[in-house]
Amino acid sequence: MHRYVARRLLQMVPTLFGMSLAIFLMVRLMPGDVIDVLTGGDVSITPAQREGIRRTLGLDKPLPVQYLQWVGGMAAGNPGLSLRSHEPVGAILARALPITVELVIIAVVFAVALGIPLGVISASRRESVGDYVARVGGLIGLSMPSFWLATLILLFTSIVFQWIPAVSFVPFLQDPLGNLSQVVIPGISVSVFVIAIVMRMTRATMLEVLSQDYVRTARAKGASRRSVTYHHALRNALIPVVTVVGFQVGTLMSGAAIVEVIFGLPGLGYTLIQAIFARDYPLVQTTTMLLATIFVILNLTVDLLYGVIDPRIRAR
Amino acid sequence: MADHQLTRRELLKRSGLLAGAGLVAPSALLEACGTTTTTSTTSTTPKRGGKVTWALEQDPTYLAPFGGIPTSNHWGNEFMYDSLLQWDKDLNVQNALAESYTTPDDRTYIFKLKQGIKFHNGKELTADDVKYSFDLMANPPLPGSTSYLGQFPAVASTDVVDKYTVKFTMKKPDASMIGFLAWGRYSGIAPVDMYKQLNPVTQGIGTGPMKLVEYVPNDHVTYTRFADFWGKPLPYFDDLVLKVLPDEQARVAALRSGAVDGATVSPDNARVLGKDKNLVVYKGLTAAFREIQFTVKAGEKKPWADRRVRQAISAAINRQDLIDKVYSGDGKYSGFIPPGYGKYPIAASDLVNRYFKFDLNKAKQLMSDAGFSSGFPLTMLSIAQPADMTQAAEVVKEHLQQIKIDVNIVPQMIGEFAKNNGNGSFDVDLTSRGMRGDPNGFVAEFVNNAKLWWPGYEMPPDIAALVAKGIATPQQDQRYPIYTQLQQTLMNELLEIPLVAVYKYQVVTSRLHNMYVAFTDFNTGLRQAWLG
Numbered sequence: 038m039h040r041y042v043a044r045r046l047l048q049m050v051p052t053l054f055g056m057s058l059a060i061f062l063m064v065r066l067m068p069g070d071v072i073d074v075l076t077g078g079d080v081s082i083t084p085a086q087r088e089g090i091r092r093t094l095g096l097d098k099p100l101p102v103q104y105l106q107w108v109g110g111m112a113a114g115n116p117g118l119s120l121r122s123h124e125p126v127g128a129i130l131a132r133a134l135p136i137t138v139e140l141v142i143i144a145v146v147f148a149v150a151l152g153i154p155l156g157v158i159s160a161s162r163r164e165s166v167g168d169y170v171a172r173v174g175g176l177i178g179l180s181m182p183s184f185w186l187a188t189l190i191l192l193f194t195s196i197v198f199q200w201i202p203a204v205s206f207v208p209f210l211q212d213p214l215g216n217l218s219q220v221v222i223p224g225i226s227v228s229v230f231v232i233a234i235v236m237r238m239t240r241a242t243m244l245e246v247l248s249q250d251y252v253r254t255a256r257a258k259g260a261s262r263r264s265v266t267y268h269h270a271l272r273n274a275l276i277p278v279v280t281v282v283g284f285q286v287g288t289l290m291s292g293a294a295i296v297e298v299i300f301g302l303p304g305l306g307y308t309l310i311q312a313i314f315a316r317d318y319p320l321v322q323t324t325t326m327l328l329a330t331i332f333v334i335l336n337l338t339v340d341l342l343y344g345v346i347d348p349r350i351r352a353r
Numbered sequence: 354m355a356d357h358q359l360t361r362r363e364l365l366k367r368s369g370l371l372a373g374a375g376l377v378a379p380s381a382l383l384e385a386c387g388t389t390t391t392t393s394t395t396s397t398t399p400k401r402g403g404k405v406t407w408a409l410e411q412d413p414t415y416l417a418p419f420g421g422i423p424t425s426n427h428w429g430n431e432f433m434y435d436s437l438l439q440w441d442k443d444l445n446v447q448n449a450l451a452e453s454y455t456t457p458d459d460r461t462y463i464f465k466l467k468q469g470i471k472f473h474n475g476k477e478l479t480a481d482d483v484k485y486s487f488d489l490m491a492n493p494p495l496p497g498s499t500s501y502l503g504q505f506p507a508v509a510s511t512d513v514v515d516k517y518t519v520k521f522t523m524k525k526p527d528a529s530m531i532g533f534l535a536w537g538r539y540s541g542i543a544p545v546d547m548y549k550q551l552n553p554v555t556q557g558i559g560t561g562p563m564k565l566v567e568y569v570p571n572d573h574v575t576y577t578r579f580a581d582f583w584g585k586p587l588p589y590f591d592d593l594v595l596k597v598l599p600d601e602q603a604r605v606a607a608l609r610s611g612a613v614d615g616a617t618v619s620p621d622n623a624r625v626l627g628k629d630k631n632l633v634v635y636k637g638l639t640a641a642f643r644e645i646q647f648t649v650k651a652g653e654k655k656p657w658a659d660r661r662v663r664q665a666i667s668a669a670i671n672r673q674d675l676i677d678k679v680y681s682g683d684g685k686y687s688g689f690i691p692p693g694y695g696k697y698p699i700a701a702s703d704l705v706n707r708y709f710k711f712d713l714n715k716a717k718q719l720m721s722d723a724g725f726s727s728g729f730p731l732t733m734l735s736i737a738q739p740a741d742m743t744q745a746a747e748v749v750k751e752h753l754q755q756i757k758i759d760v761n762i763v764p765q766m767i768g769e770f771a772k773n774n775g776n777g778s779f780d781v782d783l784t785s786r787g788m789r790g791d792p793n794g795f796v797a798e799f800v801n802n803a804k805l806w807w808p809g810y811e812m813p814p815d816i817a818a819l820v821a822k823g824i825a826t827p828q829q830d831q832r833y834p835i836y837t838q839l840q841q842t843l844m845n846e847l848l849e850i851p852l853v854a855v856y857k858y859q860v861v862t863s864r865l866h867n868m869y870v871a872f873t874d875f876n877t878g879l880r881q882a883w884l885g
């Protein structure tokens with residue numbers, strides 16, 4: 038197992054290197070000159086002033102040099118300064134990351150707590166009213182864009198209850214209740230889609246597992262319905278569900294951006310969107326790299342979880 | 354299809370506003386939940402105390418006072434810093450930190466400071482602080498940008514005469530000095546060595562009515578009342594929170610719920626929110642008028658190199674139709690200096706009935722005289738966001754079809770648009786102007802940009818002469834006829850075609866009194882507002 042983990046960690050190195058290169062180049066290929074964005078397109082600035090700004094920002098250096106400086110900075114824990122605010126990128130991300138992580142955790146907790154039981158009920162009571170309701174609900178959940186749902190919830194609570202979550206973000210450690218009142222509704226907004234996916238995946242895999250010979254054998258041996266469903270079937274059905282949840286966690290890290298903007302939560306996605314508009318190269322690159330790294334780590338974690346869920350995989 | 358007129362509804366559909374039901378429909382649907390006619394509960398006696406939360410559309414990015422390019426930068430720091438002068442809501446110049454000023458000759462300004470003014474750190478304001486600040490304005494450190502220097506007056510040196518007197522020596526006569534100071538966007542005064550004492554990105558010390566508590570980028574700026582403010586009894590409220598809420602529906606929801614006391618919204622949402630009895634809608638013109646710009650380059654022989662074609666284009670544009678379709682009927686004709694900019698703009702009646710009168714027959718005749726009666730194709734760049742820019746381009750396209758000009762609209766992101774605009778890489782564009790500290794800022798490009806935008810055009814010499822005369826005339830009352838004459842000349846040449854000035858809408862809760870929409874595009878009205 039240790040060798041397996043070590044091998045997977047080693048495999049991350051070329052993956053991250055390739056990603057950093059791709060991210061760096063793609064950011065540089067974005068249309069629009071950062072100097073024009075920074076100067077608001079002021080036509081009165083002279084070419085000398087433009088070059089002066091470019092030099093100040095270190096953008097006059099050859100691309101390979103800029104790339105190495107960025108990668109070297111990241112390795113040393115200092116990925117540079119924001120081109121717009123000149124605040125350290127690390128400080129900006131340290132502020133934004135916990136907000137997004139909290140949002141994603143809430144979304145995943147909802148998704149797992151609701152999606153798996155619904156999927157199990159739907160599969161074990163196939164073609165029942167409950168199954169139909171869950172399936173239709175799943176389809177609706179999949180069809181509703183989270184930004185639309187978020188906007189609807191926000192307007193609904195503001196008009197009907199004259200209430201919306203507090204507008205200035207409060208960290209959890211500072212005011213746990215205040216913090217939760219701020220992030221639960223955005224968390225639900227982004228979780229609906231994931232609940233639907235988890236429910237549908239759980240149902241599909243449960244149906245497949247429930248038709249397996251060993252389940253029939255368990256039933257023939259007189260195991261209770263509950264034991265068959267939860268002990269024999271669900272555990273085996275969870276492997277693809279864990280994969281989906283892991284994938285969704287990675288997707289939500291950046292995918293919650295629009296919901297963050299709608300609720301005014303300055304998380305990672307929100308920060309990334311603002312940085313892209315501003316062509317803030319160091320911030321865009323580092324945020325994207327951070328998200329990509331989280332994605333890779335999540336994939337690894339999911340692979341390792343397989344072994345926990347199914348000891349046969351661990352044994353191999 | 355020349356007969357087909359775009360309706361406002363079609364225009365909205367085309368730009369995806371109605372199709373994007375996710376954004377518009379919720380507010381329209383939920384509107385049915387109950388609103389009543391707006392009533393304002395204005396009382397005349399200001400009250401002290403309370404906390405105001407105001408929603409900003411964008412993050413200030415940084416609070417540094419010198420050379421800040423984003424408009425939102427000044428949204429974030431305008432309550433912290435003061436300048437030597439200030440504008441009132443009608444752009445009349447008033448003293449702020451200055452007690453008085455004199456201009457002994459056309460290259461010298463001498464300012465006497467009010468005595469006893471305190472910075473937020475308790476230090477007294479002196480001429481040394483003014484010199485320190487002006488030296489940094491002339492060479493703004495990061496995160497400021499030298500690119501704003503096109504708006505910085507021709508200050509050659511700043512000298513301390515005594516503790517409360519400062520002298521500015523100009524490189525040349527430059528009347529823009531007064532407007533630069535009164536606008537205040539780039540001319541806030543900070544204490545000596547402030548940049549050494551703190552991080553100007555997130556901190557600051559000024560003489561303004563509010564003292565900074567904290568700035569959390571992308572989230573909020575919090576201020577508290579500065580008890581020693583020189584402009585007492587202002588400010589009236591105790592605390593001010595500027596919350597960054599980029600999503601308009603979020604601002605609408607926050608206004609409805611009372612989570613914020615005020616915000617800027619679109620005309621459509623302002624109309625909806627105006628029916629809420631707890632909210633009051635304010636509107637006001639800003640300097641961001643819309644206009645068409647042409648380039649005329651040597652050797653290209655574009656049709657619009659002929660003045661008559663440009664005049665035909667202007668005559669074929671029905672500005673009222675543009676206002677009705679894109680701006681819900683709320684807008685004004687604009688000249689080169691926008692309506693609302695003090696006494697400098699051309700009278701509205703002259704714009705409507707004379708200079709920019711919609712006259713299709715005249716337009717067709719001019720096209721015929723220029724040899725283009727069968728029309729020509731034209732590519733027009735527009736700005737993708739805000740959406741009204743491209744909507745306006747669509748209406749202009751429809752108008753120009755009447756004189757057989759086939760317009761191909763190319764919406765671009767602001768960065769790309771600004772780049773093309775800046776280096777003259779466009780034939781025609783439809784753009785938005787912005788606030789300037791001095792009327793010269795609206796016309797200076799006819800001299801400064803002439804080689805870049807119109808190198809193939811023989812510019813009438815009186816344009817450059819009038820621009821030079823305007824900036825060299827320090828007496829404001831003597832400048833009005835100069836800029837009137839200059840605008841009249843420009844309206845004959847029409848190398849740029851001003852279209853319409855649009856309104857800005859701010860919605861506040863009924864407990865916030867004495868607010869106004871500032872022409873400058875900042876939230877200056879909050880300085881005098883109070884909570885009832």
